[in-house]
Amino acid sequence: MKEQVIRFEINGEKAEVYADPTLSLLHLLRSRFNLIGTKEGCRKGECGTCTVLLDGQAVNSCLVPAGKVEGKKVLTIEGVTREGALKGKRVHPLQQSFVEKGAVQCGFCTPGMVMSAYALLRDNPSPSPEQVREAISGNLCRCSGYKQIEEAVLEAAKTMQEKQG
Amino acid sequence: MPVTKKTGVNSETGIPGPAYNQGPDVWDKVTGKAVYGIDLQLPGMLYGKVLRSPHSHARVIRIDTAGAFAVPGVRAVLTASAIKNKPYGIVVxxxxxxxxxxxxxxxxxVAAVAAVDEESAGKALEAIKVDYEPLPAxxxxxxxxxxxxxxxxEQYSGNIAWERDLERGDPEQAxxxxxxxVENSFSIPSVHPTYLEPIACVASSDYMDNLTIHTALQSPDVVREIISAALELPLxxxxxxxxVMGGGFGGRVYGxxxxxxxxxxxxxxTGAPVKMQLSREEEFSVGRPMIAAQIKMRMALRKDGTFLAREADIITDNGAYSAQAPWVSKTLSERNDALYRIPHIRTRARLAYTNKVPTAQYRAYGNQAANFASESLIDQAAEKLQIDPLQLRLKNCTRAGDVTGHGLQIKSCALAECLEEAATRIGWHNRKKNRGYGISAGIHASGSLVLNQDFRGASARAVLELDGKVTVFTGEQDYGQGTYGAFSHIAAMVLGLDARQVRIYCRDTLVTPHSQGALANRQTxxxxxxxxxxxxxxxxxxxxxxxxxAGQPVKMQEGRLETASNRDLKLEEVARYYHYRTSGLTLNGEGRYVPPPSAYDETGYGNISVTYSFAAHAAEVEVDRNTGALxxxxIAAVHDSGRIVNPHAARGQVFGGMTQGLGFCCYEGYLFDKGRVANASLADYRVPTAMDVPGMEYSFVETEDPEGPFGAKGLGEVVQVPVPGAIANAVADAAGSRVTELPLTAERIYRAISGGECER
Amino acid sequence: MSYMVAASLEQALKILHEKGGNVQVIAGGTDLYLKKPLPDLVDVSSVPEILGICRDEGMLSIGAGVTHTEAAASAVIQSEAEALAEACRRVGSPQVRNMGTIGGNLVNAAPAADAAVALVALGAKALLVNHAGSSREAFVEDLYAGYNCSYVDGSSEILLRFLVEPCGQGMGSAFMRFAPREALSLPLVNSAAFVRLRENIIEEVRVVIAPVKPAPTRLVETEKLVLGCKPGEDIWRKVEYTAASEVEVRGSLLRCSEEYRYHLVGVLARRALKKAVERALNRQRR
Structure with missing residues (x-):
């Protein structure tokens, strides 16, 4: 398909790119913006490793046509890291607690997990364990059994609440 | 006397646990910076794609590649006749x-192409014409x-890729x-390791045919030898x-x-780097799942519950090509016999070629399949004899000091304690109404010696860098299971340093010591x-x-170098002293561990492992009698993995392994439409999601094993072994009848409840 | 070929008109890559007329562009169209629910589409407008042309809204789903029911089941059975039997056998209907 200009915001910065608008946002992020933290595990919306936030909502970037992001805001794992860094830390509290709680093993699901968790905490700053499990239910993890991930998200929620309070 | 400890706590071993279970790349992983196979890009890189057979079995009459060469951007098209195409294999x-x-x-x-981009490579595939003459399959x-x-x-007549007939004692008389x-037949489908990152690689070469393959493997040194031989390139x-490896679970041993x-x-x-990657569909349809098994098993018992004999007739499904399936079949058919004292054993196992996806290996190596069969059968016997399934197991379970029927020397074993503790944790003696309870035991080799009988151990180098820090060079692999965290911890303990001062260098066959790799629980x-x-x-x-x-004796204690006259030397001073004195060398410690001689034969039969890990799991389930929904x-898991060196990593292994066991037992399994994989997607090959995972708890009964480092034994594989037996027995308890086919779908459970019928 | 994001209904209709049928309307686009090849696309997900949930002359008016997440979280839908909230909550995964729209769920015409099953039970009508600007109304179940094939012509027509009668006094709805996994899973069978009670007698009823035919299927015989009845323990056994008897289902390698699916049809229809009745009774008491 013919390339066209797509203007959007990526991790807080304005971006303008000529691209085939029917290619996936995942493809756009990885091949045009070198944002390789967004992973490709299935290309069919069945694994969640490509999860990013589109206007604040977790989506499978492999299922989003690039044309759809016109005028919208995209946040990837790199943006989350930067958000943490801007606050004087190396990483975002979610990333910190993922490491501390042992929620990172092979790490391939991790960026997508962090993004789903980020979206959850944005809408629901103190979720229950059930709500955490539901929020990450579109993100497969084969290493952890999800337990440490759930703990990490709950811990991050606590940390972030304390900071707010 | 073994010490039972609460969840993951390890205060009594005297071994301080590292803060986190992860290796040094954990920050790269959590920020998305870690580079996996799928992320690799090299300058001038081409993309490779494969043309695959649409037939289960066919003669290839003609391949016309002219069209492919004509596609702009195509740089190479390979067919069997254009290459040496030397036969290769892992076992056969x-x-x-x-x-x-x-x-x-x-x-x-059938053919492979390389082109400047994926699209052109795809077009080239479409332009290749192949004439097939379909054959019966x-x-x-x-x-x-x-x-x-x-x-x-032709060379494997009767479609037998591997077989074994074993008899120990006098089973007939027994x-x-x-x-x-008691007897029953059990059916276990093929399962895929389902590491989340699809396999990808970039091969690059220079004019001198120096070949570098960038890919994440559990056993790169072994794969290197296979590639060298198959391509007839000097090693x-x-x-x-x-x-970085996006999961392995056995599937990336040979990838x-x-x-x-x-x-x-x-x-x-082409002289250019070439990237190839499996799509998720290819992962399932041409990747390498573990063999399916049909197990017919009989057990003989005395009235008092004493096990007398066991007989198994096992057929495993190899698919079209063999890889490690013979070894998996071997473990599947033998290992479980060591879990209980069974004096008389007869086993017939055959691995059959079929026109289906070739197979390989997966975490727990078929041991979990055997567990499902044997632990189900033990409960059948318990019911007939009116003996509590826990007591029946305690009466017969293997204990430290035993030499098992197949010659396994059990140097440490707390299986009995594990069984009792698992039962207590699940509420075995205090059951809830309308719930089903099941218990099951597991064994797994910890440090298999028979992968290469001449190369049984491992080596490592520890180098003092000029800044006083230590780098450990290892050929072992970490795909998130915590190996590198454990290694830096082990080295740090010996040297009295903080684990953060020990760096691990790995994943480069040119530099790192050669290894058999991350399999068979041999890492720790x-x-x-x-x-x-x-x-x-x-x-x-x-x-x-x-x-x-210093010109006087110096001792290194708790990381400090102290002279007899109480002067402190700094590590970096010593490092640099040696460096200058030798004109550039560094202090270079070498470690080689060659396990003690062990009694096994040339087929790898006998005491095949350094030591053995044990576990017992108990499950509490509920069954909807109207639908069979489970x-x-x-699940309560209690493990004897010797001393737990890294409790954080152990925790990850236990929860992850239990969840894979749950998947194996209740969700996963290949479905075939004749030769076609019918569920080649993550939607239809169902691994558990976060909402499917049960409450999981665990504890360790720490034994002192004479062989492992600080008495440690493997954990990563055994943790999956008891899950299917525990759940299957709990389901039978709840449903009142038994399902003998995995996975335990709602339909199968419902049919077991209703006596096979689906009532309208 | 192109990808156009329509900012207004007027603009979207203009594009459809100009393209004369050589174009495809998309909303969430979650199924886009499953269908090939891609034609020109008009993205209508920002068109105000297909967004939001509101009341319109006593009816609930639900935009076709409302996502599953929005529908599941909507207080109005949760309290006055429970079946739809329940159905939307169980689709795929959070990511898919965030993108996928109710309208897309219908137009995509998958036989076991959860939201569509609920909409049929709720007696929903769809409001459509074509490139010439003329609008039409249709019952949701009448928009299915075949398996994965809709009468909504995505090249010339836009599905605007759904109109649903809110559950008031004596009314109740429910949705049930039987899937092999708690998330990321298509159902083996799903069912939705709606009832209106008067003095404990079932005065109006719709029971819907899928996947049976291309469209969510009304269980006409089962509805007849319970209509005019006072629901009590004696009836549920008959509901189960009748529901399973009046449909023809198929087994599939990926899901379950034909026999078991018949059984599930009965169980799910009973459970959905029973739940809907419970809710209606609760509303009667209030």
């Missing part, structure tokens, strides 16, 4: 890089073993004398560098050899022991150099 040499005159399954590699392994069956490989004989010209060979051939031909037991020895050697060398430097409420 039944594969070639490309199918020659015959294809044996849907997906068999065989899909059922039992049928494949029949007399008139279609033959897949069955005659038994008070009770020194083949190097494998590993990016996808076809992909590495084809990308190498395409790179050698064997690899960790080598690291311990290397660190001890380095400590000795540091003390020697420091003594020479809710697994809780």
């Amino acid at each position: 040499e039944d594969e070639q890089p490309l199918a020659g005159d015959r294809v044996r399954y849907i997906g068999d590699e 065989v899909y059922d392994p039992a049928e494949a073993l029949g007399e008139d069956a279609v033959q897949l490989h 069955f005659k004398e038994a008070d009770l004989v 020194s010209k083949v190097r494998i560098i590993g990016p 996808n050899l076809k992909l590495y060979l084809l990308s190498s051939l395409l790179s050698l031909q 037991t064997i690899g960790g022991r080598a690291v311990q020895l290397a660190a001890e050697d380095l400590k000795k060398l540091i003390e020697e150099a420091a003594s020479e430097m 809710t697994v409420h809780r």
Whole structure:
């Protein structure tokens, strides 16, 4: 398909790119913006490793046509890291607690997990364990059994609440 | 006396746990910076794609590649006739890089292309014309073993890729004398490791045919040798560098050899780096699942519950090519016999070729399949004898000091304690109404010695850097299971340093010590022991150099170098002293761990492992009698993995392994439509999601094993073994009848409840 | 070929008109890559007329562009169209629910589409407008042309809204789903029911089941059975039997056998209907 200009915001910065608008946002992020933290595990919306936030909502970037992001805001794992860094830390509290709680093993699901968790905490700053499990239910993890991930998200929620309070 | 400890706490071993279970790349992983195989890009890189057979079995009459060459951007097109196509294999040499005159399954590699981008490579594939003459195919392994069956490989007559007949004691007599004989047939489908990152590689080469393959493998040194032999390239010209590994679970021990060979051939031909990657669909349909098994099992018992004999007739489904399936079949058919004292054993196992996806290995190596069968059968016997299933197991379970029927020497074993603790944790003696309870035991080799009988151990180097920090060079692999965290911890303990001062260098066959790799639970037991020895050697060398430097004896204690006259030397001073004195060398500790001689024969039968890990799991489930829907409420896991060196990593292994066991038991399994994989997607091959995981708890009964580093034994594989038996027995308890086919779907459970009928 | 994001209905209709049928309307686009090849696309997900949930002359008016997440979280839908909230909550995964729209769920015409099953039970009508600007109304179940094939012509027509009668006094709805996994899973069978009670007698009823035919299927015989009845324990056994008897289902390798699916049809229809009745009774008491 013919390339066209797509203007959007990526991790807080304005971006303008000529691209085939029917290619996936995942493809756009990885091949045009070198944002390789967004992973490709299935290309069919069945694994969640490509999860990013589109206007604040977790989506499978492999299922989003690039044309759809016109005028919208995209946040990837790199943006989350930067958000943490801007606050004087190396990483975002979610990333910190993922490491501390042992929620990172092979790490391939991790960026997508962090993004789903980020979206959850944005809408629901103190979720229950059930709500955490539901929020990450579109993100497969084969290493952890999800337990440490759930703990990490709950811990991050606590940390972030304390900071707010 | 073993000490029982609460969840993950490890205060009594005296071994301080590292803060986190992860290796040094954890921050890269959590920020998305870690580079995996799928992320790799090299300058001038081409993209490779494979043309695959649409037939289960066919003769290849003609391949016309002219159209492919005409596609702009195409740089190479390979067919069997255009390459040497030397046969290769892991146990039996039944594969070639490309199918020659015959294809044996849907997906068999017929041609490969390299082009400047994926799109052009795809177009080139479409332009290749292949004429096939379809042949009759065989899909059922039992049928494949029949007399008139279609033959897949001329050199393996009767479609038998591997077989074994074993008899220990006098099973025939034992069955005659038994008070009770129970029997059943069990069916276990093929399962895929389902690592989340699809396999990807980039092969690059230079004009001198030096080949570098960038891909994440559990056993890169072994794969390197296979590639060198298959391509007839001198070994020194083949190097494998590993990016970060997106999960392995046995599936990346040898990964996808076809992909590495084809990308190498395409790179050698074009001179450019060539990237190849499996799609998720290809992962399922041409990747390498673990063998399916049909197990017919009989047990003989005395009235008082004493096990007398066991007999098993096992047929495993190899698919079209063999890989590690013979080894998996062997473990599947033998290991479980060591879990209980069974004096008389007869086993017949046959691995059959069929026109389906070739197989390989998966975490727990078929042991979990055998567990499902044998632990189900034990509960059948318990019911008949009116003996509590826990008591029946306690009466017969293997104990420390035993030599099992197949000659396994059990040096440490807390299985009985594990069983009792698991039962207590699940509420075995205090059951809830409307719930089902089941218990099951597991054993797994910890540090298998028979992968290469001449190369049984491991080695490592520990180097004192000029800044006083230590780098450990290892050929072992970490795909998130915590190996590198454990290694830096082990080296740090020996040297009295903080684990953060120890760096691990890995994943480069040119530089790192060669290894058998991350399999058979040998990382901690064997690899960790080598690291311990290397660190001890380095400590000795540091003390020697420091003594020479100080002109008086120096001891290294708690990371400090102290002279007899109480003067402190800094590590970096000693490092630099030695460096200058030797004109550039560094202090270089070497560790080699060669396990003690062990009694096994040339077929790898006997005491095949350094030591053995044990576990017992208990499950609490609920079954909806109207639909058969299963809710697994809780699983309690109690493990004897010796001393727990890294409690954080252990925790990750236990929860992850239990969840994979749950998947194996309740959700996963290949579905075939004749030869086609019908569920080749993550939507239809269902691994558990976060909402499917039950309450999980665990504890360790820490034994003192004489072999492992600090008495540690493997954990990563055994943790999956008891899950299917525990859940299946709990389901039988809840439903009142037994399902003998995995996975335990709602439909199967409902049919068991309703006596096979689906009532309207 | 192109990808156009329509900012207004007027603009979207203009594009459809100009393209004369050589174009495809998309909303969430979650199924886009499953269908090939891609034609020109008009993205209508920002068109105000297809967004939001509001009341319109006593009816609930639900935009076709409302996502599953929005529908599941909507207080109005949760309290006055429970079946739809329940159905939307169980689709795929959070990511898919965030993108996928109710309208897309219908137009995509998958036989077991959860939201569509609920909409049929709720007696929903769809409001459509074509490129010439003329609008039409249709019952949701009448928009299915075949398996994965809709009468909504995505090249010339836009599905605007759904109109649903809110559950008031004596009314109740429910949705049930039987899937092999708690998330990321298509159902083996799903069912939705709606009832209106008067003095404990079932005065109006719709029971819907899928996947049976291309469209969510009304269980006409089962509805007849319970209509005019006072629901009590004696009836549920008959509901189960009748529901399973009046449909023809198929087994599939990936899901379950034909026999078991018949059984599930009965169980799910009973459970959905029973739940709907419970809710209606609760509303009667209030």
